Amino acid sequence: MEIKLVNNEEKCISIQSFVLGKKTIICGVLLILAILFNYKYLNFSIKNINYFFDIGLKERTILAPLGISFITFSAISYLVDIYTGKAKAGNIIDCLLYLTFFPKIVSGPIVLWRDFQNQIQTREININKCVNGVNRIIIGFAKKLILADMFGMCIGEIQKSAAYGIDIISAWLCVLLYMLQIYYDFAGYSDIAIGVAKILGFDFKENFNFPYRSRSISEFWRRWHIFLGTWFREYVYIPLGGSRMGKTRTIINLAVVFFLTGIWHGASWTYIIWGATNGGIVIIERIISDKSINKKIPNIIKWSFSMFVVMICWELFRFQNMSDFWSWVSIMLGRTTFAHIDLTWRYFLDYRMIVLTSIGILGATVLGESKILVAKEQIVKTKIGFAMQEALLLCLFVVSLFCMVSSSYHPFIYFQY
Structure with missing residues (x-):
């Protein structure tokens, strides 16, 4: 089964005829940046001006819209790509779809307009894409719920204990765990966003390529x-x-x-x-x-x-x-x-955390080996290999659900950006 999705441009208000000159682009980009500055950097600027010049400016209570940084960067991409001729202007619906595409609006990925626009009219929804998309979502949930959130819980316990006293090893353990947490948290979100987009017919490029192998x-x-x-x-x-x-x-x-x-x-x-x-x-x-x-x-x-x-x-x-x-x-x-330490690294680095940390380190480094990636692709191409993959992913999904039910709410780290 294959469905081709094509926009009905006759029913949409087209902005294709607009010619974006240099002054228009500059004004547009400055306006977008001004909005971002107002929500995200105004109080920071006021605070530093007051600190260095003692002017006494009042800070404002501003609630920034969710995903403001990602939306503004997408808007700039839209304007600049049209101006440079790397992409054509879309109709209003296409433009709004790009800016508010829900899988990426909160924490990205920041897809360029030229890459997004090319797929609006040519994207296809089929069984293979849906299966791959669901698989990618499950992997993203596993990274977030099984690894990132578990690392986050341990980090929280160490930080609470730091108020009363911790040892050097616990402090270094916390640093290592945060390094793993931020990777699996953000990579997990990217997997989910890419997976949802794939189900909807969009093919987004990878946002991470085993950075801890660098x-x-x-x-x-x-x-x-x-x-x-x-x-x-x-x-x-x-x-x-x-x-x-x-x-x-x-x-x-x-x-x-x-x-x-x-x-x-x-x-x-x-x-x-x-x-x-x-x-x-x-x-x-x-x-x-x-x-x-x-x-x-x-x-x-x-x-x-x-x-x-x-x-x-x-x-x-x-x-x-x-x-x-x-x-x-x-x-x-x-x-x-500290004169007295109640909980040492042996308490925090229990058997469960040793296993999860080992999986986290190996998953972020060794699994990125090209030979392993090629072997995986070859195995999955076979019927038995594909069945084994789906069975493993089903188990990961079940474990992820158990982790989600048994733990408290941990929002994605990049939600704040």
Whole structure:
């Protein structure tokens, strides 16, 4: 069974005839950014102005619309793609469908208009897509409910105990678990969004490509949140000149991109420092990429260093201010000690958490091996292999339901962005 979905353009109000000039694009983008600034960055700006200049401006109580960052980025993609001729303007219904497409509206992925528009009239709904979509949704739920939420519960217990005293190992365990939680939480949501879109006939590209296998921060950003990286490359980095205008300009362009990446995630200095740290290391990697000393460093050392940087930087996500971040780092380094500790790492790292952590680490690294991926594809092509896959996914779904029923509500981490 196959259904072709084609828009009836005669019944839709077309905006195809609008010619978007440079001034129109600039005004449109500035208006979109002004709306985003009002909801997300106004109070942050007022707070910092008051701190540095002691003006006494009053902060406002503003409730930001759900998914405001993702909607605004999609709107900018729509305008710029039309202006550059990489896509045609859609009718009003197509435009609204793109901006409010429910699988991606809350936490992405940020699909470019040129990729979305091409599928509106040509998408197909068939049994294979529906099965693949449902499978992807189940995998996403498993990542979220079995792994991410379980890691989150353990992190919450460690943080509560920190008020009374924890040991160094528990502090480091919390850092490792958050590194796994944020990956499986966001990757799980992306799987669900991609799966729902597939059921509806849309084929979205992958948003993650085993980022914890990266041997550099540059490679990490080619594998992590791929849609966001693509957006910044297409609409910020390349328009600024990319790497076509010499090393100095390339460094400036990279600095701008990572500053914006940091502040996009949230109106806080922790996010800005997180973006600056990642950007600084990417710039250093770009400078030394052709140096002989860089080529001599073993891959295992590069991977270990990159993952250590990623793990520490994620802590800037976990805390809302730098004082809390440094307090936790002080515990990790043994500079803050406690006279009495009720619960040590042995309590938190019980048998269940050992199993889940092992699965989480292996799933984020070893399962990304190309040979394993190819073998999986070959096995699933057979009838027995496909039946085994579906049986395994059914078991995962049942376990996910049990985890959901037995645990408290844990919203997706990227809902706040």
